[in-house]
Amino acid sequence: MSRRTPALIAAAVLLPLALTACSSAESTDAGPEAAAESTDAGPEAAAKSDGFPYTVKNCGVTTTYKAPPKRVVTMNQHVTEIMLELGLTKSLVGTAYLDDKVLPKYAKDYASVPVLAKEYPSYEQVLAADPDFVYGGYGSAFTAADGRGRDAFGKAGIETRLNTESCTKGDQPMDTLYDEIREVGRTFGVPDRAEAWVKQAEADNAATAKKLAGVKPVSVFVYDSGDKTAFTAGGEGIGNELIERAGGTNVFADLDKPFGDASWENVVARKPDVIVIYDYGATTVEQKKKRLLTDPALADVPAIKNKRFAVMPLSDAVLGVRVPAAVEKLAAQLHPAGEAASAS
Numbered sequence: 001m002s003r004r005t006p007a008l009i010a011a012a013v014l015l016p017l018a019l020t021a022c023s024s025a026e027s028t029d030a031g032p033e034a035a036a037e038s039t040d041a042g043p044e045a046a047a048k049s050d051g052f053p054y055t056v057k058n059c060g061v062t063t064t065y066k067a068p069p070k071r072v073v074t075m076n077q078h079v080t081e082i083m084l085e086l087g088l089t090k091s092l093v094g095t096a097y098l099d100d101k102v103l104p105k106y107a108k109d110y111a112s113v114p115v116l117a118k119e120y121p122s123y124e125q126v127l128a129a130d131p132d133f134v135y136g137g138y139g140s141a142f143t144a145a146d147g148r149g150r151d152a153f154g155k156a157g158i159e160t161r162l163n164t165e166s167c168t169k170g171d172q173p174m175d176t177l178y179d180e181i182r183e184v185g186r187t188f189g190v191p192d193r194a195e196a197w198v199k200q201a202e203a204d205n206a207a208t209a210k211k212l213a214g215v216k217p218v219s220v221f222v223y224d225s226g227d228k229t230a231f232t233a234g235g236e237g238i239g240n241e242l243i244e245r246a247g248g249t250n251v252f253a254d255l256d257k258p259f260g261d262a263s264w265e266n267v268v269a270r271k272p273d274v275i276v277i278y279d280y281g282a283t284t285v286e287q288k289k290k291r292l293l294t295d296p297a298l299a300d301v302p303a304i305k306n307k308r309f310a311v312m313p314l315s316d317a318v319l320g321v322r323v324p325a326a327v328e329k330l331a332a333q334l335h336p337a338g339e340a341a342s343a344s
Contacts (some may be wrong), residue, residue, distance in 0.1 A: 076137025
């Protein structure tokens with residue numbers, strides 16, 4: 001869990017602690033006066049006619065952009081893939097922190113972007129790339145104690161954005177994803193690309209829902225990591241909605257944060273039918289399965305007795321462009337074709 005610790009575990013992960021949510025992302029256009037400016041008046045007026053200045057409130061930070069950022073550093077894989085999906089590769093001057101492999105369709109573009117660090121780069125490493133914008137995926141990307149706080153970047157004249165899964169509470173994470181894509185598209189002057197992605201995502205989600213019509217949900221426990229306790233998906237993040245849309249019920253949906261620790265006693269008591277393993281990092285899926293299957297305390301858990309596992313790359317289960325396809329892939333694992341056919 002190093003990519004989300006210590007900042008997230010210290011601030012938002014432990015069960016006894018309540019998640020302090022930042023205000024939800026809100027965006028506003030500059031108003032009709034922007035469009036009224038003549039494009040003959042120079043570059044600034046031209047920018048206004050293309051939708052700038054643009055003001056957006058992101059996780060408590062309000063920023064007004066006079067033009068799209070030109071030199072971007074991304075930290076964490078899912079925000080990097082958002083940029084690549086929106087055709088913004090040429091804006092990237094640095095990236096960092098993969099949880100797993102980028103999707104094959106992004107591999108060529110990703111290879112053209114300098115990797116600043118295997119995990120998080122230092123503040124000095126980020127500055128060396130001379131960015132005007134830093135986009136973080138997890139709150140830990142902007143850990144003030146490590147010198148990478150949003151205030152520190154702001155004082156250096158560098159704008160920032162934090163993926164809104166880290167600061168938004170609510171019951172509609174898929175809508176939060178759509179808003180994230182739209183706001184990034186607006187910030188970079190490509191709203192049409194963002195809207196096209198959202199429309200396709202809505203169609204893909206609708207198609208999966210149609211396939212699962214009438215299917216009885218199965219209970220699901222997500223095993224991310226952990227030994228003394230189980231680090232799992234809570235009820236506030238896109239991971240929970242992904243499970244629900246895939247025909248499952250998250251046994252820890254009452255955990256009011258995207259990720260959190262659960263006791264093994266509670267795992268046993270909640271009797272999940274299927275265990276979804278998040279695949280990332282140095283610990284392999286097989287090692288995680290072995291840990292679960294050889295724990296005597298878990299022997300009576302239905303998923304363990306029946307050896308029912310599903311596997312998801314971590315990048316599928318966070319607020320990024322993989323989510324619609326991930327819903328369909330997880331649905332196929334939770335409800336094999338024969339089972340779905342018999343239940344519908």
